[in-house]
Amino acid sequence: MVFDKFQDVELPAAFDAHVHLRDGAMSELVVPTIRQGGANTVYVMPNLVPPITTVQQALDYRARLQALEPNVEYLMSLYLHESITPDVIKEAKKAGITGVKSYPAGVTTNSSSGVVDYTLFYPIFAELEAQNMILNLHGESPSGSSITVLNAEAGFLPTLRELHARFPRLRIILEHCTTAAAISTVRALGPTVAGTITAHHLYITVDDWAGDPFCFCKPVAKTPEDRDALLRAAASGSPKFFLGTDSAPHAATAKRGGDRIAAGVFTQPYAAQLVGRREGREQGLEAERYV
Numbered sequence: 001m002v003f004d005k006f007q008d009v010e011l012p013a014a015f016d017a018h019v020h021l022r023d024g025a026m027s028e029l030v031v032p033t034i035r036q037g038g039a040n041t042v043y044v045m046p047n048l049v050p051p052i053t054t055v056q057q058a059l060d061y062r063a064r065l066q067a068l069e070p071n072v073e074y075l076m077s078l079y080l081h082e083s084i085t086p087d088v089i090k091e092a093k094k095a096g097i098t099g100v101k102s103y104p105a106g107v108t109t110n111s112s113s114g115v116v117d118y119t120l121f122y123p124i125f126a127e128l129e130a131q132n133m134i135l136n137l138h139g140e141s142p143s144g145s146s147i148t149v150l151n152a153e154a155g156f157l158p159t160l161r162e163l164h165a166r167f168p169r170l171r172i173i174l175e176h177c178t179t180a181a182a183i184s185t186v187r188a189l190g191p192t193v194a195g196t197i198t199a200h201h202l203y204i205t206v207d208d209w210a211g212d213p214f215c216f217c218k219p220v221a222k223t224p225e226d227r228d229a230l231l232r233a234a235a236s237g238s239p240k241f242f243l244g245t246d247s248a249p250h251a252a253t254a255k256r257g258g259d260r261i262a263a264g265v266f267t268q269p270y271a272a273q274l275v276g277r278r279e280g281r282e283q284g285l286e287a288e289r290y291v
């Protein structure tokens with residue numbers, strides 16, 4: 001195949017369905033990299049400190065992001081929390097907020113206010129379903145006696161199945177799938193369940209983050225077989241799988257030092273390039289020649 005003839009191809013801007021843009025000085029650095037990375041629409045995660053749990057907080061946050069880069073569409077989310085009621089969901093719908101993100105308590109960066117018992121939130125899920133809004137799931141079980149970072153996603157899949165069975169019309173996105181099991185589960189569930197795939201999980205495996213804090217994120221990258229399942233899903237064209245980079249910037253000091261390494265891989269400035277290059281290879285193209 002002759003690649004030179006493709007050199008003038010211009011790709012449309014991407015939708016990145018999972019970004020961490022932070023706030024304050026960090027957001028001033030990160031927000032300008034959205035367009036650089038090839039995206040013009042982003043779904044913004046609410047795990048600020050404190051988390052975004054009210055409609056007003058989400059709208060104020062969006063205004064701060066718009067002031068930094070007006071040429072991006074920011075789809076906003078609320079952080080699933082006990083202070084959120086069905087009335088808040090109705091208000092969120094009216095205000096144009098897209099969905100609600102659920103973090104299991106303690107599994108990742110800024111998740112200390114997260115969910116312990118999903119059944120407590122069934123009225124919220126019912127209202128999200130009624131309002132045709134999205135439930136975004138960080139799909140990991142908290143580490144415990146038999147759960148570690150390696151099987152935390154697999155351990156969460158029964159919860160995903162249960163939520164879909166109870167709320168079959170609720171649009172659920174299993175965020176940042178990292179395992180073949182997650183891919184096959186999303187594929188097997190009904191059309192209201194989809195999964196996002198990050199750019200970095202198309203490349204890295206356990207060996208990369210074991211020893212390199214800059215490859216450490218939650219959920220952690222798994223085996224080469226899992227990575228290949230992600231690649232096949234990403235390149236399959238199935239509408240059930242789409243890009244959500246989970247680009248998650250941290251201060252270099254939080255990645256290199258301290259008692260615990262912060263979880264998160266920052267890919268925003270290279271998001272579309274990374275995905276194009278990897279999917280191209282999966283399809284047998286030497287797509288790196290474009291990058």
Ligand SMILES: NC(=O)N[C@@H](CC(=O)O)C(=O)O
Nearest residue numbers: 020108109217218248263264
């Ligand atoms: N992915 C990560 O490892 N970290 C994210 C949180 C998250 O989405 O889990 C972050 O906010 O840094």
